[in-house]
Amino acid sequence: MAEEVILLDVRVSMFCLRVKIALAEKGIKCEYIEQDLQNKDPLLLKMNPFHNKVPVLIHNGKSICDSLIILQYIEEVWPEKPPNLLPSDTYHRAQARLLADFTNKIHGCGWKICLWDGEKLEVAKKELVEMLKVIEGELGDKPYFGFGGERFGFVDVALIGFYSWFIVYEMFGKFSMESEFPKLSAWAKRCLQKESVSKSITDIDGNKTYQYVVQSRKRLLARQ
Amino acid sequence: MAEEVILLDVRVSMFCLRVKIALAEKGIKCEYIEQDLQNKDPLLLKMNPFHNKVPVLIHNGKSICDSLIILQYIEEVWPEKPPNLLPSDTYHRAQARLLADFTNKIHGCGWKICLWDGEKLEVAKKELVEMLKVIEGELGDKPYFGFGGERFGFVDVALIGFYSWFIVYEMFGKFSMESEFPKLSAWAKRCLQKESVSKSITDIDGNKTYQYVVQSRKRLLARQ
Numbered sequence: 001m002a003e004e005v006i007l008l009d010v011r012v013s014m015f016c017l018r019v020k021i022a023l024a025e026k027g028i029k030c031e032y033i034e035q036d037l038q039n040k041d042p043l044l045l046k047m048n049p050f051h052n053k054v055p056v057l058i059h060n061g062k063s064i065c066d067s068l069i070i071l072q073y074i075e076e077v078w079p080e081k082p083p084n085l086l087p088s089d090t091y092h093r094a095q096a097r098l099l100a101d102f103t104n105k106i107h108g109c110g111w112k113i114c115l116w117d118g119e120k121l122e123v124a125k126k127e128l129v130e131m132l133k134v135i136e137g138e139l140g141d142k143p144y145f146g147f148g149g150e151r152f153g154f155v156d157v158a159l160i161g162f163y164s165w166f167i168v169y170e171m172f173g174k175f176s177m178e179s180e181f182p183k184l185s186a187w188a189k190r191c192l193q194k195e196s197v198s199k200s201i202t203d204i205d206g207n208k209t210y211q212y213v214v215q216s217r218k219r220l221l222a223r224q
Numbered sequence: 225m226a227e228e229v230i231l232l233d234v235r236v237s238m239f240c241l242r243v244k245i246a247l248a249e250k251g252i253k254c255e256y257i258e259q260d261l262q263n264k265d266p267l268l269l270k271m272n273p274f275h276n277k278v279p280v281l282i283h284n285g286k287s288i289c290d291s292l293i294i295l296q297y298i299e300e301v302w303p304e305k306p307p308n309l310l311p312s313d314t315y316h317r318a319q320a321r322l323l324a325d326f327t328n329k330i331h332g333c334g335w336k337i338c339l340w341d342g343e344k345l346e347v348a349k350k351e352l353v354e355m356l357k358v359i360e361g362e363l364g365d366k367p368y369f370g371f372g373g374e375r376f377g378f379v380d381v382a383l384i385g386f387y388s389w390f391i392v393y394e395m396f397g398k399f400s401m402e403s404e405f406p407k408l409s410a411w412a413k414r415c416l417q418k419e420s421v422s423k424s425i426t427d428i429d430g431n432k433t434y435q436y437v438v439q440s441r442k443r444l445l446a447r448q
């Protein structure tokens with residue numbers, strides 16, 4: 001039976017991107033339905049009653065929500081499709097889950113950088129820098145985060161989803177990822193050489209993400 | 225070889241309680257080392273460099289952090305020890321992870337109820353009530369959350385960790401769980417009949433948790 005795999009998607013979302021990369025890694029075909037978060041589709045509300053957020057993966061009519069939960073679902077439902085994202089060792093699997101969860105925090109901190117100015121901006125920048133230092137420390141001199149650093153895995157998928165957003169954080173925060181985090185920058189370039197990543201990231205110069213942030217900033221600041 | 229299982233614990237923590245219940249469910253013996261969060265032990269800082277938070281499970285010298293990640297670790301590392309917490313079906317496993325993640329949000333909202341007054345308290349109460357409505361809706365008329373409602377599982381462990389805290393939220397928020405959420409209240413009583421739960425929850429009347437909150441409230445308000 002042909003499988004139906006649909007992703008309720010927002011093109012600029014780092015969380016949706018994670019799912020697209022994981023599906024591409026496993027070679028699973030998927031239909032994408034772009035969502036307008038300002039005018040939510042009843043399908044999204046029905047499929048994600050907890051949060052009404054993307055991504056939502058609809059697999060044969062059933063919905064799975066939250067990007068990291070979807071990644072684990074993809075791993076578990078198509079175990080026969082290599083490459084795996086999570087290691088088989090239970091301890092390393094727990095560590096990968098912990099670090100992937102930690103990368104989620106970049107999102108909230110990054111929005112502060114995009115929205116705030118002056119002293120508050122500096123506080124948010126410091127918070128992001130501290131976070132990225134921890135993450136870069138975990139990478140060390142290894143080529144990837146996954147599988148003891150040997151290959152692209154769960155944490156790599158979780159973090160590379162932020163690729164276009166890092167460019168935007170640099171623009172609003174006025175800092176350079178390349179000079180502040182040379183190892184993370186080299187890792188990101190390495191990830192981009194993978195077809196699953198390069199074909200999924202459509203906003204390679206961050207321009208569309210920047211435009212999205214500028215629009216969101218206008219809307220959010222107008223509400224205050 | 226004898227296994228070393230240690231929990232860096234704080235007795236009033238709902239997140240530590242989850243781990244204790246999961247270990248009790250599987251019949252795994254554990255040594256508890258109580259932590260003082262106001263004066264953090266170097267062991268905690270070493271074992272949880274990401275967050276310096278409890279719970280931390282130390283299994284044969286290796287540390288695993290974050291209560292829900294620890295629960296999954298326990299499930300994966302001792303698969304031969306019934307009862308399981310997560311269902312074998314991939315879709316139901318994803319749903320259990322999503323709802324358990326959702327229960328985490330109670331913590332932040334609950335602190336607002338304990339710390340705030342007046343209009344802000346009312347907003348926080350409304351937020352908690354909305355959250356609990358969603359959770360009660362998921363329970364419906366089933367005896368448990370786990371395994372299609374048939375038995376105690378991952379979400380039950382995650383939520384019952386809040387048992388003593390619900391009493392405290394009622395006291396500060398001036399509402400009654402029993403009358404507002406009769407199904408959740410009946411579910412909590414049902415959980416308490418399980419030995420793994422009743423032996424793990426040491427603050428059955430919420431008094432110690434209340435004292436802890438009063439002390440924390442004094443300390444936090446003095447800082448403002």
